Amino acid sequence: MIEELLPQTVVAVAAYGDEGVDAPLYPEEEALVARAVLKRRREFTAVRSCARRAMEKLGVPPQPVLPGERGAPVWPEGVTGSMTHCQGYCAAALVRAGDLASLGVDAEVHGPLPEGVLDAVALPQEVTRLERLSGQHPAVHWDRLLFSAKESVYKAWFPLTRKWLDFSEADIEIVPDPDAATRGGFRATLLVPGPRVGTRVLDHFTGRWTTRDGLIATAIAVPHT
Numbered sequence: 001m002i003e004e005l006l007p008q009t010v011v012a013v014a015a016y017g018d019e020g021v022d023a024p025l026y027p028e029e030e031a032l033v034a035r036a037v038l039k040r041r042r043e044f045t046a047v048r049s050c051a052r053r054a055m056e057k058l059g060v061p062p063q064p065v066l067p068g069e070r071g072a073p074v075w076p077e078g079v080t081g082s083m084t085h086c087q088g089y090c091a092a093a094l095v096r097a098g099d100l101a102s103l104g105v106d107a108e109v110h111g112p113l114p115e116g117v118l119d120a121v122a123l124p125q126e127v128t129r130l131e132r133l134s135g136q137h138p139a140v141h142w143d144r145l146l147f148s149a150k151e152s153v154y155k156a157w158f159p160l161t162r163k164w165l166d167f168s169e170a171d172i173e174i175v176p177d178p179d180a181a182t183r184g185g186f187r188a189t190l191l192v193p194g195p196r197v198g199t200r201v202l203d204h205f206t207g208r209w210t211t212r213d214g215l216i217a218t219a220i221a222v223p224h225t
Helices: 027-032 039-056 117-121 124-137 142-161
Strands: 013-016 079-086 091-097 100-110 170-177 180-190 202-210 217-221
Touching: 013 039, 027 039, 027 142, 039 079, 039 091, 079 142, 091 100, 091 217, 100 142, 117 142, 124 142, 124 170, 142 170, 142 202, 142 217
Parallel strands: 079 100
Antiparallel strands: 013 091, 079 091, 100 217, 170 180, 180 202, 202 217
C-alpha cells in the first residue's frame, strides 16, 4: 500500500493483522517495552520486524531500531527511513541516504477523526478545502487524510531540521487524482523557514496518498535536488 506511493529506490515492507507481532527483539528494544501494555508491545515489535526485513532487502545488516531525539527512529549509517503503525497495519520504508534526503510515511484507519481533533490540527483554510472535498467525494474521510498527511510532513521534516513542527506550521492542500477519488497528491506549504537540502531551501513538501481496505496511507519522499 505505502510502497505504491514511493519511488522505486525506496524499500517498503508492510504487515497486516497479527503478522510480526511475535518477532524477536534485540535486548535494547526489549528493555523499552518490558513494561508496556500488550497493544503497544505488539505494534512496537511488528513495525520493527518490517524495518529489519526492509534492511535485508536494502542490503543492510539487521540491527536494533531505537528511538532517538523526540522519539524519531535512529537508522543505520547511510540509511534514512520512516515507520508507521495503526490498528491492523504497520509499515517501514527505508532508502539509501544518497538516494533521498528524507522520508515520511503514515497510515491511519479510514474513519472520521474523534470529535475536537480537527479543530486542534487544521488551519481555517484547510477546513474550508476539506468541506469542499467532502461535498464532491463524501466516501473519503478527508479529515483523517489531512491528519495523516500532517504526520507524514512532520516525519519528513524532523530528520532535516531536528526541530519540532506544529500542525499549524504547514498548510496542506489535498488533490484527488482526476480518474479516482481514492488516491491523489498533496502539497504542504511550510509557514516557517524550511530546511536547506543541497543548494535549495525548502518551502514545501509534496506527497502522495491512497485509501484502500479500510486504511489511509500518506507518504513524502524528499529528493536531494
